[in-house]
């Protein structure tokens with residue numbers, strides 16, 4: 272390790288990237304560091320202090336820490352994906368949310384994808400989750416007991432939203448689900464909680480005007496899980512937050528927009544070449 276580090280110091284990061292690409296063969300060499308496939312090939316984080324670079328949708332993460340596969344009040348699912356990495360702040364958030372949910376009598380939280388070991392784009396599944404500040408938490412309040420690793424690979428959970436997307440299904444979406452979303456949205460450091468717009472509509476019907484609804488934002492998908500994003504932690508000058516949610520509870524015309532025909536169409540791709548990752552991510556990608 273020490274030798275590698277000293278040699279790294281002498282050769283510089285570019286040389287290491289070149290050596291790595293020569294050593295690992297043409298497939299690796301031809302992969303651009305902006306492709307999800309390339310970032311997913313990293314199975315371990317970089318050592319050293321945690322550094323968040325860029326935005327949740329265009330960024331990466333150095334010095335990531337793992338969420339333990341299970342702990343008091345939570346079980347991580349789909350462990351084979353190797354996507355349970357994040358900042359220490361995200362791991363602490365999950366552990367504290369699980370403890371608070373447990374104290375309220377809610378069952379174990381099922382924790383889905385966080386970030387890859389070095390963050391960055393993923394080959395499939397998410398546009399964001401790139402900087403160790405995002406986590407998907409299932410809105411599954413069934414009491415499963417302790418699930419085996421194999422069961423956590425297989426488990427599925429159907430949508431909580433009505434087929435016409437107008438609201439959460441009142442037969443399945445309970446006060447407990449709302450309580451869990453509120454616990455997340457009121458936790459320290461949370462930037463926003465993304466849920467299906469039908470779930471947001473049901474929350475608006477029950478809790479209109481409450482301050483925490485501002486951070487619960489409507490989105491596509493997210494009909495069986497919530498996506499929690501933390502704000503950039505203190506001491507992370509290269510981390511970029513998204514603009515804050517607009518003032519108000521969001522129970523307004525902007526929510527109705529999601530039911531329009533325009534909202535059903537996939538968003539147009541912005542013109543020009545796709546944006547590239549922050550330059551500092553090249554070193555995170557190339558580090559041994």
Ligand SMILES: [Zn+2]
Pocket residue numbers: 397400405406407497498
């Ligand atoms: Zn997500």
